[in-house]
Amino acid sequence: MKWNSRIRCALVCLGFTALFSLFSFRLVYLQMIKHDEYAGLAAEKHVDKKKIFAERGSILDANNEVLAHNKPVATVVADATLVTNREATMAILRDALDLPADELAEKLESGRRYVVLKREVPIATATALDQKLTAAKLRGIFFDRDTTRIYPNNSMLCHVIGFTDFEHRGIQGVEASMEEYLHGQDGYRFIEHNRAGQEIVLYRGQEREPRDGYQVHLTIDLNLQNIVENELDAAVREYHPQKATVILMRPQTGEILAMANRPNYDLNLRSEAKPEQMKNRAVIDMMEPGSTFKIVTAASALNEHKVRPDTTIFCENGVWNFGGRPLHDHKAYADLSVQDILIKSSNIGAAKLALSVGDQKFYEYIRRFGFGERTGIELPGEISGVIRPPQSWSKISITRIPMGHEVGVTPLQMIMAMAAIANGGKLMTPRVVKSITTEDGKTITTFSPTVLRQVISPETAAQVSKALRGVVSDRGTAAAAAVPGFTICGKTGTAQKVDPKGGYEHGKYVVSFSGYLPADNPAFVGLVVLDDAKTANPELNYGGLVAGPIFARIAEKAARYLDLQPQEDIGKTSAGRMASTNASHR
């Protein structure tokens, strides 16, 4: 059979048809069946979901003074696969970033596409480096914009502010507790990039704007904080205590006006700080309060109408055997009124007041004053303290707890109890955060004062308050805490330090003073606690002699700053203060 031209032509056509059909099937297979898979692969190569980071909100004090904010920095990264002239690149980077040559070489030779060379590089340095690299036509080095947290006041208020980690998450203080407000919400943008990794703006996809973090306004007044920090520094220089805490607060609202601890640390050099320096002892440290706790004892007895302020209690002339153990007063007292028990700080008198109230009722009052539970302040790590129920009390506990032994309380709980006396018997929730606003000042949330409960009646609070005036007088244990021109209410505390191995440490004391002024309408309550203060004469290591004068200096300056009206003749009270410095103290 001979192939004629028509058959040949038909065969060629058939061949082409088969070939093109094959191509068509392949095309349909790739374009339709495998479309999603290959589109995904292509997108993986060229499309990125680029995160747009939200800026962390600032922290400000009550007067809008900046306490924490962000500083733009750059993170220098390398794409080792794009670095061609390694020697020249290394030479420029070494000088600009001050990095060791071997570390730099290791990173650039790693072959990885994303190697962080250095974080937190100042913007000016990064810009100069970028210009140098561009001039030398060197590729492979990129600059990621970032921020670092800056604390302009260094160590001031460090325990309250706290700090963030390198991922900008709050770790301590308000930075941690207000994380949800400070952090903001990151945005994103889908971008396509070319082979060189540069964005093709034309093909920008879906986009969501970031929402920057809110500003957190604290109740802390930096002027008062400054007064407190300076006086605390002076006290540390004078007494070299192991630990020290000072708190100022507004009793009517529970707003913390100042809070300082020693030891402290520089927030901008937080990596160098030791754990001991980072503890906010006002909320995470427990102490036996000593005689300052007698306000709870007296308030419970008065509120239960077991006694009146002028009821006389026999104080056993200085030694009272109860439960087979002697209880001592620092001086021999016979009959003391309830007021005088506070003024003279009689342990025996306080024990007898608690006995009149009874175990269960006294325990209830301790709990009602907020001891044994967290106060709810916006600071992380707060502890509840230790208040044992009456079932686990020993026979003598009812005589020891009234004078502030066998209980563990935080300084914050102690000042809240004193604030309850100052404000007419209301236990407030302490607050360090005043409000949350946007950067342009729009209010998001305002934190209002919260009354936790009415602990004692206003009449009882006034009775205790009247007694506490006597403490800061020639008759009381804290004459040195007097402030010229003002009537002050306060209570001293001197407690032997608890030995972690059991018992008490000989010759080591926790001295404290808690008070408020003006007595009639308190503008602030203060608490000064010094743990293991070293006095020239160990016999003079008392709350009234060590913590009292520190409180007086702070209160005097704070009163001046707050422009409080002196109620008394200043000359007279100053002279009285000088004369009474040598009076007995406890």
Next chain:
Amino acid sequence: MHAPRRKSFNSVNAASLARWIVLTVFLALTGLIYVYLTLQLYHQGDQKKALENELASLRSQNDVASVQIAALTSRSALQRRLKEGYLKMIPIAEQNIVRLNAPRPPRPEDTVQPVANKHGGR
């Protein structure tokens, strides 16, 4: 003798040619405009990116300046300058403070006090 050969020309349809030329030019122009506009879009995208970078850079500079201001005006910085003698401040003594509302001694309850009736003149 051969008669002089007559020149023969293919006839050209001028109208059709013109139509094709116009169509070709139109297509070519459309293509060129498309390419030009596409390039313009890329170029403007690059410009947009450059402006965004510039804006981000300006914001960074602004933030850096804010940080510097905050650092220089912070309490610790001012105190350091005070210690160095750069700032001169003298504490105000108590006798130098003038109070607008001077404290008054309380009056006995039965004291006759002058009063002014603000609405009396009406």
